[in-house]
Amino acid sequence: MENNPKTRVVVVNEKFCKGCGICIAFCPKKALTPQINGKPVWDNDLCIRCGLCELRCPDFAIYLVQEGEE
Amino acid sequence: MSNGRELLRLNKMPHIWCPGCGNGIITSQVLRAIQELEWDQDKTVIVSGIGCSSRAPGYLDFSTLHTTHGRALAFATGLKYANPELKVIVLTGDGDSAAIGGNHLIHACRRNIDITTIVFNNSIYGMTSGQYSPLTPTGSLATTAPYGNIDRTFDLSQLAVAAGATYVARTTTYHTNQLRDFIKKGMQNKGFSVIEAVTHCPTYFGRRNRMGGAVEMLNWQKDHAVPIRAAERLSEEELADKFIIGEFHNKPEPEYCERYAQLIANTKGQE
Amino acid sequence: MKKPVLMQGNEACVHGALAAGIGFYAGYPITPSTEIAELLAEEMPKVGGYFIQMEDEISSMAATIGASLAGKKAMTATSGPGFSLKQENLGFAVMAEVPCVVVNVQRSGPSTGLPTSPAQGDVMQARWGSHGDHATIALSPYSVRESFDVTVKAFNLAEKYRTPVIILLDEIVGHMRERIDIPEPGTYEVLERPKTDLSPQEYQPFDAPVDGIVPLAPFGTGYRFHITGLTHDRTGFPSTKPAEVDYKIRRLTSKIEMNTEDIVEWETYNCDDADTIIVAYGGTARSAQATMELAREKGLKVGLFRPVTIWPFPEKALIDIAKDKRVIVAEMNLGQVALEVERILKQDIEKVNKIDGEPITPQEILDQIEGV
Numbered sequence: 001m002e003n004n005p006k007t008r009v010v011v012v013n014e015k016f017c018k019g020c021g022i023c024i025a026f027c028p029k030k031a032l033t034p035q036i037n038g039k040p041v042w043d044n045d046l047c048i049r050c051g052l053c054e055l056r057c058p059d060f061a062i063y064l065v066q067e068g069e070e
Numbered sequence: 071m072s073n074g075r076e077l078l079r080l081n082k083m084p085h086i087w088c089p090g091c092g093n094g095i096i097t098s099q100v101l102r103a104i105q106e107l108e109w110d111q112d113k114t115v116i117v118s119g120i121g122c123s124s125r126a127p128g129y130l131d132f133s134t135l136h137t138t139h140g141r142a143l144a145f146a147t148g149l150k151y152a153n154p155e156l157k158v159i160v161l162t163g164d165g166d167s168a169a170i171g172g173n174h175l176i177h178a179c180r181r182n183i184d185i186t187t188i189v190f191n192n193s194i195y196g197m198t199s200g201q202y203s204p205l206t207p208t209g210s211l212a213t214t215a216p217y218g219n220i221d222r223t224f225d226l227s228q229l230a231v232a233a234g235a236t237y238v239a240r241t242t243t244y245h246t247n248q249l250r251d252f253i254k255k256g257m258q259n260k261g262f263s264v265i266e267a268v269t270h271c272p273t274y275f276g277r278r279n280r281m282g283g284a285v286e287m288l289n290w291q292k293d294h295a296v297p298i299r300a301a302e303r304l305s306e307e308e309l310a311d312k313f314i315i316g317e318f319h320n321k322p323e324p325e326y327c328e329r330y331a332q333l334i335a336n337t338k339g340q341e
Numbered sequence: 342m343k344k345p346v347l348m349q350g351n352e353a354c355v356h357g358a359l360a361a362g363i364g365f366y367a368g369y370p371i372t373p374s375t376e377i378a379e380l381l382a383e384e385m386p387k388v389g390g391y392f393i394q395m396e397d398e399i400s401s402m403a404a405t406i407g408a409s410l411a412g413k414k415a416m417t418a419t420s421g422p423g424f425s426l427k428q429e430n431l432g433f434a435v436m437a438e439v440p441c442v443v444v445n446v447q448r449s450g451p452s453t454g455l456p457t458s459p460a461q462g463d464v465m466q467a468r469w470g471s472h473g474d475h476a477t478i479a480l481s482p483y484s485v486r487e488s489f490d491v492t493v494k495a496f497n498l499a500e501k502y503r504t505p506v507i508i509l510l511d512e513i514v515g516h517m518r519e520r521i522d523i524p525e526p527g528t529y530e531v532l533e534r535p536k537t538d539l540s541p542q543e544y545q546p547f548d549a550p551v552d553g554i555v556p557l558a559p560f561g562t563g564y565r566f567h568i569t570g571l572t573h574d575r576t577g578f579p580s581t582k583p584a585e586v587d588y589k590i591r592r593l594t595s596k597i598e599m600n601t602e603d604i605v606e607w608e609t610y611n612c613d614d615a616d617t618i619i620v621a622y623g624g625t626a627r628s629a630q631a632t633m634e635l636a637r638e639k640g641l642k643v644g645l646f647r648p649v650t651i652w653p654f655p656e657k658a659l660i661d662i663a664k665d666k667r668v669i670v671a672e673m674n675l676g677q678v679a680l681e682v683e684r685i686l687k688q689d690i691e692k693v694n695k696i697d698g699e700p701i702t703p704q705e706i707l708d709q710i711e712g713v
Binding site for chain 1: 072073074075078083084085087088089090091092093094095098246247272283284285288
């Protein structure tokens with residue numbers, strides 16, 4: 001995380017996400033909770049920007065970006 | 071640090087794989103490895119055979135070639151050999167590489183041609199919805215093994231080592247960073263590299279063998295994968311339901327295209 | 342003019358490939374085609390080209406396609422059993438429209454058959470061997486010199502129509518030695534692979550008219566596109582849209598059949614005043630020529646129609662030459678081109694068929710003419 005971690009946010013691409021629940025299950029801080037369709041909702045405060053969700057996602061559907069980007 | 075999405079053909083997404091399938095995880099590591107090694111997008115060719123794994127190239131923004139079942143390595147051999155400047159990655163499955171493609175796999179290993187082969191080993195024929203493959207564990211259930219698979223199973227990594235591949239490693243979709251590291255090592259190996267990526271298929275293998283969903287299958291990988299060093303300290307019984315991960319072979323040898331380039335130089339020298 | 346030499350048909354095929362600018366050969370040993378591999382193993386390094394012996398004919402066909410996609414003019418050679426093994430990947434080259442040349446030095450079949458004996462039993466396999474609807478280009482030389490010419494033509498047609506082209510040699514022509522005057526470079530046409538003038542962003546690998554092709558940009562030159570055996574649309578990506586599927590598959594036939602005039606080649610001998618026409622090709626045509634001369638000596642007005650392109654068959658020419666005349670089709674199979682001749686002429690024809698491993702002799706054809 002080259003720059004200031006706190007200014008990075010998690011983006012969920014709901015078009016790509018298939019609601020498999022992997023990110024939710026492996027998030028160390030329970031910062032992701034499932035909607036009815038299983039797709040994750042991100043909690044900015046709980047999240048420590050570890051990137052495990054991005055690492056484990058099979059759908060290229062959740063990732064960290066610099067705030068304001070994308 | 072990115073999931074490699076910059077190298078996707080975004081207009082072709084979302085991909086075809088089932089929710090929770092591990093193929094997307096492997097594909098992401100392939101793209102991240104390409105990014106981290108800064109491979110030239112225009113000089114990289116990704117080749118695949120037939121099966122779930124082999125749909126990957128369609129989503130990847132490179133010169134991509136989706137060939138016939140089991141023959142990816144033979145197509146890739148012609149492509150690489152005819153233009154050694156190209157960097158060639160083959161994405162293949164356990165059925166595609168070890169069953170119908172087995173002959174081409176062992177010969178590609180023997181030749182030691184500079185191709186990086188990533189085997190998406192989900193122990194099942196997923197595209198055709200659930201038949202067993204040569205890498206399906208004995209006793210497992212599949213649509214064509216309704217009473218339990220009586221076949222003995224290849225150890226694909228040992229097979230590749232014995233056939234002459236100069237970099238061979240196995241890990242899993244759970245051990246994602248290690249997977250990316252092994253893929254990069256394979257890509258950097260000037261010779262034939264085989265990375266066996268044990269991946270999970272919740273839809274067919276997982277459901278048929280009552281292993282739960284993607285999360286449970288990933289945790290199963292964590293609990294059943296044993297690193298090489300640790301395995302050496304375990305008994306036969308302790309290893310019974312385990313599988314070994316790590317780098318099985320990493321020893322560069324003369325690369326096939328370079329040998330031929332040398333042959334051309336010598337032949338032309340004598341003209 | 343180069344000094345005339347005594348050469349085998351297989352050798353002349355290699356010299357034709359070299360004349361055409363072959364850049365890659367992949368093969369696997371099989372009688373009676375192995376000389377092609379052996380000579381290319383020797384010649385390719387000298388011209389900076391690539392030779393590889395693969396583990397079987399399937400991988401030889403695959404490697405040939407891979408090399409062509411890398412921008413090389415590529416060829417593979419085999420005989421019956423190997424030709425059968427190559428069919429699936431040959432079909433891939435058809436579907437992906439990848440130019441390459443596949444030589445089948447036919448031997449007596451089926452199966453292992455008589456490895457050193459001639460036959461012409463793979464004609465229909467050349468046309469329909471790979472599954473699904475598509476057209477085929479197949480050429481059959483009858484002399485050592487023509488083996489050279491036909492190979493150059495095969496490469497030109499492969500590049501021009503972005504398709505595999507099959508050369509149907511047989512063990513007679515492949516193994517017989519004859520004097521050959523190898524033409525000087527520049528005295529025959531060599532078609533280089535057409536280049537696209539579209540930018541990588543605009544380029545669509547299959548956005549071609551019904552009767553034509555789009556130039557194939559080589560992999561690794563900045564054109565990042567997708568090639569797949571799945572039926573695909575004009576962008577090259579898999580499609581199940583009926584209109585796209587229909588357009589793609591229909592084009593695999595129309596791009597060749599709408600250019601038949603440009604592709605077909607045939608020879609006629611003494612047909613103007615003939616009342617009996619022998620139809621023969623490849624090695625059998627040599628016997629048919631002798632029969633014609635014997636018959637003429639007996640005052641029998643016999644001519645010979647010799648297709649060089651078996652597929653697409655020279656229909657118009659055959660009709661002009663042979664319609665409503667007595668027609669005898671002589672071939673070393675049980676009547677394969679005969680089926681095509683009957684279809685075209687819509688009249689009864691006679692057949693001289695031989696499948697015992699021996700060449701058809703001039704006398705055997707003459708006996709048919711004389712009703713012996």
